[in-house]
Amino acid sequence: MWYYIARRILYAIPILLGVNILTFVLFFVVNTPDEIASIHLGSKHVTKQQIADWKQAHGYALPLFYNAEKSSITQTIFWQKSIKLFLFDFGVADNGRDISQAITERYAPSLAIAIPALVFGLLINIIVAMGMAFFRGTYLDAWGVVLCVILMSISMLFYIVGGQFLVARILKWVPVSGYADGMIGIKFIILPVMVSVIGGIGSGARWYRSFFLEEINKDYVRTARAKGLSEASILFKHVLRNALIPILTGVVVLLPLLFMGSLLTESFFAIPGLGSYTIDAIRSQDFAIVRAMVFLGSILYILGLLLTDITYIMADPRIELN
């Protein structure tokens, strides 16, 4: 297994390099350094000299990939800005702020929303899916599936705005938006977590229902029934345990990405997490932040896939990594 992990880590290097080059090229196809400078300096009274000064001050005065003057690839924007990411040196944003510090400060609010949303979402989805599986073929199951399809057809934006309108504006239970550290901050995360959970029930429960139904029709379930076990005992002791393997592997791949936060939820609820950090950077065309977040996202995704493979072994001893 260790050999497998080492090999996967080595595979990650060219993948990350590719992601880096792609992000870099895409970003600079849209924006030249001159344009980035113009955006940051504003549209009033800006001279060419100021644009040149800004580029010099922010490291955008170099060639993109190859410095012909110095016959060097290190004296280029790509090397200076993108290759350093492999040393986890995220550098500073175009507004001069340290990106590593921003990530350190922002991952906690992202997790404060993402972890409860994941845990409650998982629990509720499993309960609803098991209920539908238990009453399979009945009107409860049929209406449950219809409800799930309706829920998954509604945009997340609707849940957010609707949740804010109903729970915060009409019922006045919790604040419309905001964030605070510590226990006092609980009331700020109730609504975003609730919205994330409800928004995910449709697709989650329907998906998990298919896992349960697949298990329920297997021979061991028939055997258990033949032995006289109650339906609840079959579901909780046998079906749930076996259906959890695909559920958990699906969840494990998401775990590292929880750090990255949710773009929409954080933006609407004014949560100062990494999701809103990324979307703000895209809006303000801050390449330094965008490349750092894309790089971090890629690493976490690769890590998620690796964790999934390892989880498979732990969940099912018959699987061997080689």
Next chain:
Amino acid sequence: MVVVLRFISMLVVLLVLCGCDNHASNDPYPNQPASGNILYSAFSEQPKNLDPVVSYSANEWALISQIYEPLLEYHYLKRPYQLQALIATQLPQVTYNAKTDISTYLINIKPGIFYQPHPALAVDTATGKYLFHELTLQQALAIRTLKDFKHAGTREVTAADFVYQIKRIADPRLNSPIFGFMANYIVGLADLNKQLATSLELRNIEFAGARVIDNYTFEINIIGKYPQFIYWLAMPFFSPIPWEATKFYNQAGLEEHNITLDWYPIGTGPYYLTENNPDRRMVMLRNPNYHPDYYPSEGEPDDLANGLLDLAGKKLPFIDKIIFSLEKENISYWDKFLQGYYDTSGISSDNFNSAINSGNQGGLELTKPLLDKKIRLEVSNMPSIFYWAFNMLDETVGGYSEQKQKLRKAISLAFDVTEYIAIFTNGRGTIANSPIPPEIFGYQAPDNHETSEQLQLAKTILAEAGYPEGKDPTTGQALQINFDAITSGDPDEKSRLAWTRKQLAKLGIELVIRATDYNRFMEKTSAGNAQMFAWGWNADYPDPENFLFMFYGPNGKAKFGGENAANYANSKFDELFVKIKTMQNSPQRLALIQQMLAILNKDTPWIWGYHPQSFVLYNTWHSKTKPSGVANNTLKYAKLDPDLRAKLRILWNKPLLWPLVILAGLLILIIAPAIIGYKRSENTIGKRTK
């Protein structure tokens, strides 16, 4: 079922707990005292830079104008806008030397103006040395925020601090946005910029543009005559900065934790920044060292009747603390304003209909829910213009022949700007009749014309221009004009472009929309490749020169990189512009401005669009205010009734708990049949099947 009931009761307890201590359960400020003398405001875009020499955007000025104080300020109540001394003792005395072609601004500052408490100014009383100017790297790296410094000090502002700040405009490391512009006016600023490229020393460097005369007097030397320079002295660019700030912030290790001057200002204003977290909130406290400053005792004739002089002569500021929270979405901001958690609010297009009704006589009035809450509306004119422009270098729509003038005039007449204002701005604007907005010298009120008459006239003029019914004589087809539009993702964008196309279609002209992003748009206008486009201008200062300079030939965007995006050039206009630029407001200046506007109306490089209006709502506990389109330091005049606010917040935000009972009932309704069904199936005796 027991679990469900437990969950519901837990939720009720949580809501009740959240709602205790005079805070409603939806109060977004649980850590603040309910009756605190605190103003709650918001920002939607994070400020990037709070250094007064760099900051040049409205959202940043809304913050730093409460912290930094320039030499002059605008009178709070008087209109048209009037400058008055703030840190200066009086308006600068200007002398012009014809021999050297230099204007000298002699400025005296008030003694006894002190900086806010700041660690950069903390001094060891025994040795007289600065406490935090020689930090080791280890000490500096251990500091996470400015609050980690245990001591803070202050000192009196001197003339040298202003000279130091003017030198900072030239510092190439700071990239001041006004450097390029100011280098045309301030003597030696361009040379200083070159010198500073190789030298770090700013304090003692010789500079002819600004000189200290004594502790409270200095002079600024301007090339030629530029009377509008006085308006720049009311902007944060010309606020004092102590040399100690640079020395302090330049220490290695502090920048790693964002401890920089562009993050933690050091000013003399009514407030100072105590928390800078643009991801969440910015907090300002009343500056304990603020100099005596009083609410004005005179204003315009209506001000007394409107209650704007009720606080006359009272010491400023009135509010102890200001909290700006990050609020990116209009919906959240609006909801919180209605719940009493923001003291003021603008009105976005989404909320317009729930805030404003068209009154009986075409006027605007607040809707009943807002009137019930005694919310007030203040409307003010912005010193701005939104316009459509022709590129005068273009072969089809540009040029100065009679035929081209008529083509542009015909198009201009076909644009129904009144309709545009009604549809796209909810009526929040006044039709422009020239580039100069209301409340600024030289403004011309629009003439009332029937739209149908204008359209008929436009068709006649278009035929005279050689395009009868909009047909291009060379092709026999409809004349095609390209319109370069910035795509912003605004939901109204498509409708706006369709509307623009419709205006030209009235004349039989086909408008081809070339949608582009902001960068490409800038590229096209800079290269002079756009044919027709829409743009806007927000004034730097309330003088007609700041609008008319957008037609001055040497400011052409394509040739000279200036702000004249239409690339308009008319020698007569340029000649008049040079004259009015150096004149004080007078009947003679007005006559010349009117001549210039007549030239513009004949050449029609722009289609005059509209001057936007600002609509601001105030909750009842907020004092009456006079909105200003140019002054940003107005929070010091605001007063609150925090006790009334605390009472109304509780009254307006009583949580509705009965839906929880319905929710519990619904859950029981769903779960009960499931339990019954389960028990029934478990108790059913299996049937043998053959």
